[in-house]
Amino acid sequence: xxxxxxxxxxxxxxxxxxxxxxxxxxxxxxxxxxxxxxxxxxxxxxxxxxxxxxxxxxxxxxxxxxxxxxxxxxxxxxxxxxxxxxxxxxxxxxxxxxxxxxxxxxxxxxxxxxxxxxxxxxxxxxxxxxxxxxxxxxxxxxxxxxxxxxxxxxxxxxxxxxxxxxxxxxxxxxxxxxxxxxxxxxxxxxxxxxxxxxxxxxxxxxxxxxxxxxxxxxxxxxxxxxxxxxxxxxxxxxxxxxxxxxxxxxxxxxxxxxxxxxxxxxxxxxxxxxxxxxxxxxxxxxxxxxxxxxxxxxxxxxxxxxxxxxxxxxxxxxxxxxxxxxxxxxxxxxxxxxxxxxxxxxxxxxxxxxxxxxxxxxxxxxxxxxxxxxxxxxxxxxxxxxxxxxxxxxxxxxxxxxxxxxxxxxxxxxxxxxxxxxxxxxxxxxxxxxxxxxxxxxxxxxxxxxxxxxxxxxxxxxxxxxxxxxxxxxxxxxxxxxxxxxxxxxxxxxxxxxxxxxxxxxxxxxxxxxxxxxxxxxxxxxxxxxxxxxxxxxxxxxxxxxxxxxxxxxxxxxxxxxxxxxxxxxxxxxxxxxxxxxxxxxxxxxxxxxxxxxxxxxxxxxxxxxxxxxxxxxxxxxxxxxxxxxxxxxxxxxxxxxxxxxxxxxxxxxxxxxxxxxxxxxxxxxxxxxxxxxxxxxxxxxxxxxxxxxxxxxxxxxxxxxxxxxxxxxxxxxxxxxxxxxxxxxxxxxxxxxxxxxxxxxxxxxxxxxxxxxxxxxxxxxxxxxxxxxxxxxxxxxxxxxxxxxxxxxxxxxxxxxxxxxxxxxxxxxxxxxxxxxxxxxxxxxxxxxxxxxxxxxxxxxxxxxxxxxxxxxxxxxxxxxxxxxxxxxx
Numbered sequence: 001x002x003x004x005x006x007x008x009x010x011x012x013x014x015x016x017x018x019x020x021x022x023x024x025x026x027x028x029x030x031x032x033x034x035x036x037x038x039x040x041x042x043x044x045x046x047x048x049x050x051x052x053x054x055x056x057x058x059x060x061x062x063x064x065x066x067x068x069x070x071x072x073x074x075x076x077x078x079x080x081x082x083x084x085x086x087x088x089x090x091x092x093x094x095x096x097x098x099x100x101x102x103x104x105x106x107x108x109x110x111x112x113x114x115x116x117x118x119x120x121x122x123x124x125x126x127x128x129x130x131x132x133x134x135x136x137x138x139x140x141x142x143x144x145x146x147x148x149x150x151x152x153x154x155x156x157x158x159x160x161x162x163x164x165x166x167x168x169x170x171x172x173x174x175x176x177x178x179x180x181x182x183x184x185x186x187x188x189x190x191x192x193x194x195x196x197x198x199x200x201x202x203x204x205x206x207x208x209x210x211x212x213x214x215x216x217x218x219x220x221x222x223x224x225x226x227x228x229x230x231x232x233x234x235x236x237x238x239x240x241x242x243x244x245x246x247x248x249x250x251x252x253x254x255x256x257x258x259x260x261x262x263x264x265x266x267x268x269x270x271x272x273x274x275x276x277x278x279x280x281x282x283x284x285x286x287x288x289x290x291x292x293x294x295x296x297x298x299x300x301x302x303x304x305x306x307x308x309x310x311x312x313x314x315x316x317x318x319x320x321x322x323x324x325x326x327x328x329x330x331x332x333x334x335x336x337x338x339x340x341x342x343x344x345x346x347x348x349x350x351x352x353x354x355x356x357x358x359x360x361x362x363x364x365x366x367x368x369x370x371x372x373x374x375x376x377x378x379x380x381x382x383x384x385x386x387x388x389x390x391x392x393x394x395x396x397x398x399x400x401x402x403x404x405x406x407x408x409x410x411x412x413x414x415x416x417x418x419x420x421x422x423x424x425x426x427x428x429x430x431x432x433x434x435x436x437x438x439x440x441x442x443x444x445x446x447x448x449x450x451x452x453x454x455x456x457x458x459x460x461x462x463x464x465x466x467x468x469x470x471x472x473x474x475x476x477x478x479x480x481x482x483x484x485x486x487x488x489x490x491x492x493x494x495x496x497x498x499x500x501x502x503x504x505x506x507x508x509x510x511x512x513x514x515x516x517x518x519x520x521x522x523x524x525x526x527x528x529x530x531x532x533x534x535x536x537x538x539x540x541x542x543x544x545x546x547x548x549x550x551x552x553x554x555x556x557x558x559x560x561x562x563x564x565x566x567x568x569x570x571x572x573x574x575x576x577x578x579x580x581x582x583x584x585x586x587x588x589x590x591x592x593x594x595x596x597x598x599x600x601x602x603x604x605x606x607x608x609x610x611x612x613x614x615x616x617x618x619x620x621x622x623x624x625x626x627x628x629x630x631x632x633x634x635x636x637x638x639x640x641x642x643x644x645x646x647x648x649x650x651x652x653x654x655x656x657x658x659x660x661x662x663x664x665x666x667x668x669x670x671x672x673x674x675x676x677x678x679x680x681x682x683x684x685x686x687x688x689x690x691x692x693x694x695x696x697x698x699x700x701x702x703x704x705x706x707x708x709x710x711x712x713x714x715x716x717x718x719x720x721x722x723x724x725x726x727x728x729x730x731x732x733x734x735x736x737x738x739x740x741x742x743x744x745x746x747x748x749x750x751x752x753x754x755x756x757x758x759x760x761x762x763x764x765x766x767x768x769x770x771x772x773x774x775x776x777x778x779x780x781x782x783x784x785x786x787x788x789x790x791x792x793x794x795x796x797x798x799x800x801x802x803x804x805x806x807x808x809x810x811x812x813x814x815x816x817x818x819x820x821x822x823x824x825x826x827x828x829x830x831x832x833x834x835x836x837x838x839x840x841x842x843x844x845x846x847x848x849x850x851x852x853x854x855x856x857x858x859x860x861x862x863x864x865x866x867x868x869x870x871x872x873x874x875x
Contacts, residue, residue, distance in 0.1 A: 043134055044134060044135070045073070045131045045132050045133070045134060045138060046063070046132050046133065046134060046135035046136065046137070046138035046139050046140075047062070047063065047064065047073035047074040047132060048062070048063055048074055048079035048132075048139065048140045048165075049061065049062050049063075049069070049072045049073075049074060049076060049077070049078065049079060049085055050078055050079045050080060050085070050140055050142070050163050051078055051083075051085040051086060052161055052163070052196065052198040052208050053092060053161070054160050054161040054198050054199065054200045054205075055092070055161075055198050055199060055200055055204070055205030055206065055207075055208075056090065056091045056092055056205040056206050056422070057088065057089075057090045057091070057092070057198075057205070057206055057207065057208060057296075057420075057422045058086045058088070058089040058090070058092040058093075059086075059087075059088045059099070059198075059208050059420060060072070060085040060086060060087055060088070061163055061165070061194075061196055063132040063138065063140055063165035063166070063167055063194075064119055064128055064130050064131060064132065064167055065103060065104040065118075065119025065120075065128075065130035065167055065192060065194075066101055066102060066103045066104070066119040066120045066128070067088075067099075067101070067102045067103075067420070068087040068088055068099040068100060068101035068102050069085065069086075069087040069100075069101065070087065070099075070100040070101025070120070070232065071101045071103065071119065071120040071128055073128075079139075079140050080140075080142055087099045087100065087101070088296065088420075088422075089238075090206075090294050090296065090422045090424075091294075091424070095237055095238045095239040095290070096236070096237050096238070096290070096291075096292045096294075097234070097235070097236060097237070097238050097245075098233060098235050098275075098276075098292065098294065098295075098296045098422065099231070099232075099233055099234070099235075099296065100232045100233060100234035100246065101120055101231075101232055102229060102230060102231045102232070102298075102420070103118060103119035103120035103121075103229075103230045104118075104119045104130070104192065104194075104212070104227070104228075104229065104230075105117070105118045105119070105227065105228040105229070105230055105354065105358065105400070105402070106118075106169075106188065106190065106214070106225065106226070106227050106228070107188075107225070107226050107227075107228075107351070107354060107355040107358050107359075108188055108222040108223060108224060108225040108226070108408070109222075109223045109224045110188065110220050110221075110222060110223070111220065113186065114351060114352055114355050115186050115187075115188050115351060115355075116351040116354045116355050116358075117129045117130065117169035117187060117188050117190065118130075118230070118354065120230070121354075122232075122317055122347065128175075129169050129171070129175055129185060129187075130167040130168065130169050130192065131167055131168060131169075131170075131171045132165065132166065132167045132168075133166065133168075138165075138166065138167070140163060140164070140165045141163070141164040141165070142161075142162065142163055142164075143155070143156055143157035143158070143162035143163075143164070144157050144159075144160055144161055144162065145157045145158070145159060145160055146160050146743060146744065148531075158195070158197050158524045158525075159197035159198055159199050159209075159524070160198065160199050160200055161197070161198040161199075162195060162196070162197055163195070163196050164193070164194070164195050165193075165194050166191065166192065166193050166194070167191075167192055167194070168187075168189075168190065168191045168192070168217070169187045169188055169189070169190055170187045170189055170217075171187070172184065172185055172187065178350050178351055179349045179350050180341050180342075180349055180350030180351075180352065180353065181350060181351070181352065183351075187218075188216075188218070188222060189216065189217050189218025189219075189220070190214055190215060190216055190217065190218075190222070190408075191214075191215045191217045192212055192213070192214055192215075193212070193213040193215070194210065194211070194212055195210075195211045195212075196208055196209065196210050196211070197209040197211070197524060199462075199526055199528075200740055200743075201526060201527070201528060201529075201737055202735070202737070203458050203526065203527070203734060204458055204459075204462055204526045206421060206422045206423065206424075206451070206455040206458075207419045207420060207421040207422065207455050207456070207458070207459045208419070208420050209301075209417065209418075209419050209459060209462065209463060209524065210417060210418050210419070210420065211302075211415070211416075211417045211522075211524070212415065212416040212417065213413050213414070213415055213416075214227070214408065214413065214414045214415075214416060215408075215411070215412070215413045215414075216408040216409060216410050216411060216412055217410075217411075218410060219410050220410065221407065221408070221409050221410065222407065222408040222409075223405075223407050224359070224404070224405040224407075225404055225405055225406040225407065225408055225414075226355065226358035226359050226402055226403065226404030226405055226406075227358070227402060227403060227404060227406075227416055228311075228357075228358045228400050228401060228402030228403075229298050229300075229400070229401050229402070229418060230398065230399075230400050231273070231275060231298060231398060231399055231400075231401075232396075232398035233246075233249045233251075233275040233276070233296070233397065233398070234246035234249065234396075235248075235249055235275070235276060235277040235292050236277065236281060236292055237281065237290035237291075237292060239290060245277075246396045247394075247395055247396055248277060248278045248279070248393070248394040248395070249275055249276070249277060249278065249394050249395070249396065249397040250275070250276060250277075250278045250366075250367045250368055250393075250394040250397060251273070251274065251275045251276075251314040251366070251367050251397045251398075251399045252273075252274055252314075252366030252367060252368070253271075253272070253273050253274070253312045253363060253364070253366065254270060254271075254272050254274060254297075254449055254452075254453065255269065255270070255271055256268060256269050256270065257270050257449060257450075257453035259453075259457070264480065264482025264514060266480060266482075266514075266516075268453065268457055268516070270299065270453045270456045270457060271299055271300065271310075272297040272298065272299045272421065272452060272453070272456050273297055273298045273299075273312050273399050273401040274295050274296065274297035274298075274449075274452065275295070275296060275297070275397065275398075275399060276292075276294070276295035276296070276426055276427075277292045277394070277427075278393055278394030278433055278436075279394075279427060279430070279432060279433035280292055280293040280426070280427030280430065282427075282430030282431075284430075285430060285431070286430055287427070287430055291427075293424065293425060293426055293427040294422055294423060294424045294425070294426050295422070295423050295426035295447075295449075295452050296420065296421065296422045296423075296452075297420075297421050297422075297423075297452055297456065298401050298418055298419070298420055298421070299418060299419045299421060299456045299459060299460070300401065300403060300416075300417075300418045301417050301418060301419055301459060301460050301463045301464075302415060302416060302417035302418075302463065302464075302522065303403055303406075303416060304406050304414040304415060304416070305406060308403050308404060308405075308406075309359070309361050309403065309404060309405065310361075310363075310401075310402070310403045311357065311358060311359065311360050311361050311362055311363070311400070311401075311402045311403070312362070312363050312364055312399065312400075312401055312402075313357050313360070313362055313364055313399065313400045313402075314364050314367060314397055314398065314399040314400075315345075315346030315347055315348075315397070315398065315399075316346055316391060316395045316396055316397050316398075317346060317347045317396055317398065318395075318396050320387055320390075320391075320395075321342070321344035321345070321346040321347050322344065322345055322346045322383065322384075322387070322391055323345055323346035323347070323364070324362070324364040324365055324373075324380055324381075325337060325338075325345050325380070325381045326360075326362060326379055326380060326381070327378075327379065327380065327381055330378065330379050331360075331361070331362060331379060332361040332362075333360060333361055337381070338353070338356055340353050341353070345381070357400055357402070358400070358402035358404065359402075359404060359405070365380065366440075366444070367391065367392065367394070367397060368392050368393075368436055368437075368440045368443055368444065369392070369440045369444075370383050370388045370391050370392040370437065371388055371389065371392050371436070371437035371438065371440060372440060373388075388437060389436075389437045392436050392437035392440070393433060393436045393437065401418075415522075417463055417522065419456060419459035419460070419463070421452060421455045421456045421459055422452070422455065423449070423450075423451035423452025423453070423454070423455050423456075424451050425448050425450075425451055426447060426448055426449070426451075426452065427446075427447070427448075428446055428447070428448050429446045432446045432447075458526075460517075461518075461526070462523070462524065462525065462526040463518075463522055463523065463524060464477070464517070464518030464519070464520065464521065464522055464523055465518050465523040465525060465559070466478075466479075466515035466516055466517055466518050467479070467515035467518075468518060468519065468523060468562075469519055470518070470519055470521035470522075470523055471519065471521050473519075475519040475520075476515065476519060477515050477516075477517045477518040477519045477520075478515070478516060478517040479513050479514055479515040479516065480513075480514045480516060481513055481514075482514055523559070525559040526559070527558055527559065527734050527737060528558065528559065528737060529721075529722055529723050529724050529736075529737040529738050529739045530552070530553040530554070530556050530558075530565070530566045530722040530723070530724055530739075531552040531553055531556055531722065531739070532553065532719075532720060532721055532722050532739040532740075532744065533548040533549055533550040533551075533552070533553045533569065533701075533703075533720050533722060534548060534549055534552075535547060535548035535549075535718075535720045535746075536548075537718055537746050537748045537833040538753065538833065539748045539749055539750055539751055539752070539753055539833045539836075540750070540751075540752060540753075541712055541750065541751055541752055542708065542709060542710055542711075542712060542750050543706050543707060543708050543709075543710060543750055544573075544706070544707045544710060544716060544718060544748050544750055544833070545704065545705075545706045545707075546571055546704065546705050546706070546707065546718060546720065547672070547702070547703070547704045548569070548702075548703050548704075548720045549697045549698070549701050549702055549703075550569065550701045550703060550722070551682065551684075551697070551698055551701045553566055553569070553701075553722040554566045554701060555682055558724065563613070565613070565724040565725055565726075566590075566722065566724060567589050567590055567592075567614075567656065567657060567723050567724050567725040567736065568587065568588050568589025568590060568657060568660075568722070568723055569587070569588050569589075569669065569703065569720060569721065569722055569723075570584050570586070570587045570588075570720070570721045570723065570738070571584070571585045571586040571587075571669065571705055571707070571718070571719075571720050572584055572585065572718070572719050572720075572721065572741045572745075573585055573707055573716050573717065573718045573719075574716065574717045574741075574742075574745070575714060575715075575716065575717070575781050576717065576781075577717055577742060577745065578742065579740070579741055579742040582717070582719065582741040582742060582745075585668075585705070585707050586667055586668045586669050586705050587657075587658060587660050587667060587669075588660055588661065588663070588667045588669040588703075589656070589657040589658060589659065589660055589661060589723075590614075590616070590656075590659075590661055591616065591617050591659045591661040592614035592615060592616045592617070592655075592656045592659070592725070593614060593615055593617070593620060593635045593653040593654065593655055593656060593659075594610055594612075594614050594615075594653065594654050594655075594656050595610070595612060595615060595651050595652075595653055596608035596609065596610050596640070596651055596652050596653075596654065597609055597610075597611060597649060597650070597651045598643070598649070598650040598651060608640070608651070608652065613725060614656040614725050615635075617635070620633060620635050620653075621633045624644070624646060635653035636653070636655075638651075638652050638653050639652055639653065639654070640652045640654075656725050657723075657725075657736070668705045668706075669703055669704075669705045670703065670704055670705065671702070671703060672699070672702040672703065672704050673699040673700065673702055676691070676699045676700045677700070678700055679691045679698050679699075679700050682698070684696055684697065684698055707750075710750035711750060711781075712749060712750045712751040712803070713749075713751075713767050713781075713782065713801065713803070714749070714780070714781035714782065715747045715748065715749055715781070715834070715837075716747070716748055716749070716750060717742075717745040717746070717747050718745060718746055718747075718748060719740075719741055719742065719743075719744065719745035719746070721738050721739040721740070721741060722738070722739055723736055723737065723738035723739070724736055724737055724738075746833065747833065747834055748833030748834060749803070749833070749834055749836065749837050751803055751804070751836055751837070752804065752836055753830070753831065753832075753833065753835055753836055754805060754806055754807035754828060754830050754832070754835035754836045755807060755830035755831065755835075756836075757804050757805060757806055757836050757864075758806045758807070758861075758863055758864055761864070761865055762804040763804060763867065764802060764803065764804045764805060764859050764867045764869065765802075765803055765804060765869070766800055766801060766802055766803070766857065766869065766871050767782065767800070767801050767803065768782055768800070768801075769800070769871045769872065770871070770872035770873065770874055771800050771842070771871065771872070771873045771874065772874045773874060773875040777798075777799070782799060782801065783797055783798060783799045797841060798841055798842045799839040799840065799841060799842070800839070800840045800842065800871065800873075801837060801838070801839055802826075802837070802838045802839070802840070802857075802859070803836060803837055804836055805826055805835075805836050805837065805838055805859065805861075806826075806859075806861040806863070806864040807826075807827070807828050807829065807830040807835050808826065808827050808828075808861055808862065809826050809859050809860060809861030809864060810823065810824070810825055810826070810859070810860050810861065811823070811824040811825075811826060811838060811840070811857060811858070811859055812824075812857065812858045812860075813840065813855055813856070813857050814855060814856045814857070814858075815853065815855060815856075816853065816854055816855075816856075820845065821844050821845065821850065821855065822840060822843070822844055822845050823845065824838060824840060826838045842873070849875075850873055850875070851873075851875060852873055852874050852875045853872075853873060854870060854871075854872055855870065855871050855872075855873065856868060856869070856870050857869050857870070857871060
């Protein structure tokens with residue numbers, strides 16, 4: 001099999017006959033980029049890479065206009081955490097990659113020149129034409145809505161994970177001449193401010209939103225401006241021996257997708273350029289853990305003009321370079337076939353060819369349909385019949401999704417937004433590739449675009465919330481009115497049976513208004529659970545007391561529904577920090593019920609539907625009881641098996657969540673001030689003195705619970721979440737949302753706190769003692785358990801624990817001969833839930849691993865009686 005680097009060199013030989021330039025393999029790209037390992041010195045560009053990790057899709061971003069790792073500059077470590085970053089891993093921690101690199105392109109006519117600036121071009125290192133400012137001015141910025149108490153992170157935050165970066169095309173040093181014309185790089189003089197947003201919620205965790213602001217910082221008008229997103233996939237597993245993953249990608253475009261809301265079937269416009277592995281890499285006759293069954297795509301969701309020209313072009317680079325091309329004087333532009341000057345039909349080398357692709361208004365046929373393009377096709381050139389089968393089955397494919405034209409005057413700024421979206425379960429049949437090239441329709445039918453289309457629709461909704469008048473001008477966006485057939489009647493205006501003049505009457509209550517598009521003003525907001533409550537942990541021997549305040553949780557309105565949709569709290573604990581490890585200890589939720597109404601006209605079969613938000617018990621008693629105070633109605637008597645008849649309606653009730661609403665009875669969560677009335681003001685500074693705790697919190701929202709029967713020798717991670725009842729609006733149909741179980745979790749030992757240790761003069765002890773080299777301490781929780789983010793090197797942290805410590809003390813470990821082996825300064829907040837613990841990593845003061853033997857230790861601290869002890873290490 002020909003390797004990518006091999007057929008790339010074939011292309012280099014051919015192109016070198018045309019112009020002088022240098023193109024390199026991707027392995028060389030990775031090696032070359034290492035020269036930027038320490039490039040944050042003054043005067044050098046502040047190159048950096050970061051990764052969105054909060055959702056199901058984990059995507060890396062560079063402040064040179066590219067995303068993915070293919071064109072990264074610097075050392076390849078996350079700018080903020082120092083961790084290695086994935087390119088585009090989906091789902092996160094799966095070791096399945098869906099992207100080599102993506103890049104921003106922009107072209108324009110400036111005077112008599114046609115100029116293009118690109119963040120990346122193929123594999124060439126010499127055409128990365130966007131550069132950040134020098135450090136610290138060009139540094140990447142991070143923001144998040146998750147930390148309202150940290151101004152530097154929270155101020156201006158849009159999503160749970162925002163990144164902001166700025167770069168320009170004004171540099172010329174180190175950029176090669178145009179490969180076709182030989183002309184040096186001429187900048188457009190634009191500055192790009194790029195913001196990206198990501199969320200962890202189920203409906204929004206499969207996409208990343210990109211928001212660009214394009215500013216003309218030159219003195220010349222940019223005319224006929226076109227912008228594009230270039231994507232090269234190389235889809236495949238990064239673990240195991242899966243060679244040449246870049247040689248079997250396919251691409252296509254999906255304009256619309258059938259959708260449904262209740263009884264309303266409609267066609268949703270999604271406009272997604274997509275790329276995927278050709279068969280999902282099955283293992284034998286089935287898919288395995290390294291199979292790449294998903295698909296990723298790009299959807300444009302905002303441009304500076306409502307009317308624009310969009311182009312979708314794909315091509316195969318390297319050996320047998322190819323891309324779909326229209327015949328002479330056909331298509332939308334009716335131009336003569338353009339000679340790319342390379343001897344091939346695919347890769348657009350040079351500014352002029354790139355600009356042509358961005359403005360050609362072509363919508364290429366899906367790659368798997370190459371075999372259907374014959375010599376008599378009225379629009380497309382016939383592919384080489386000897387190579388069409390290989391092209392149809394997937395090769396090193398990339399695509400360009402572009403749009404325009406615009407005009408940018410000096411100083412003017414234009415907004416552009418797109419979504420990079422993933423969708424799972426794209427490949428359904430492990431044998432589907434056998435249908436190509438002869439049966440492309442069957443192959444396409446076996447592909448599942450549902451999740452990709454759904455996620456792309458959600459990306460557009462989050463960008464511009466349907467049914468929301470953002471600027472208060474009376475425009476709530478575009479909508480459809482969906483009515484059941486049985487609710488449409490015709491009232492004849494004449495008694496003459498030959499007359500057909502009628503008026504349509506819609507029966508009130510049987511038509512749904514479905515907002516499918518917003519008012520055109522970006523919101524960048526999605527439905528979210530109520531904010532998690534602030535909480536504190538107070539440990540004791542064998543237990544951890546949890547106290548929290550739910551003011552923000554119970555009073556914050558949902559951005560989609562505009563209502564307060566708080567439903568309850570859950571308390572979780574875990575022995576490590578992984579989301580999957582957390583177990584629920586306690587839950588509290590409001591006592592309310594969902595009402596399911598019988599719909600006779602539901603298609604294809606009649607059934608029950610849910611329309612309204614949950615009803616409180618008091619509301620239901622008022623609606624269906626003898627009186628509001630009678631208590632004569634109980635929704636528990638009317639489940640699905642025994643529906644309630646009321647007038648001409650039939651419905652049944654289900655509890656929303658568990659209705660664990662009696663404090664201290666059916667939930668271990670308790671109100672600290674059960675008799676406290678609702679506060680006179682929700683602003684603590686304006687509330688009455690007797691409505692506030694000593695710490696200034698509103699008493700009404702104070703809760704507590706105690707997690708019992710815990711081991712005192714291992715750390716526990718505790719978190720308190722808030723959840724809602726879900727949005728029942730026609731635009732969303734969301735299930736209940738809950739804040740993350742793992743984000744902002746706090747660690748504690750179920751042991752006495754340091755301030756209590758001093759007053760009680762508690763005995764310090766160590767564990768495990770003796771410490772054995774072959775002990776199973778990591779699994780037992782004495783040594784840090786691995787998380788999904790930890791590398792294997794950090795997964796071997798050894799630890800001997802000191803417990804019952806005072807908040808400030810000095811720990812000294814001695815050999816039998818009295819030599820000081822290690823000194824540890826313990827200095828912690830007395831109120832911290834881990835203040836009574838300290839760990840020794842078994843490393844001596846000379847940075848060597850401790851050897852077997854008997855050791856003595858001492859603990860000395862102000863106001864604390866000095867204590868000594870011994871420990872044994874068996875290595």
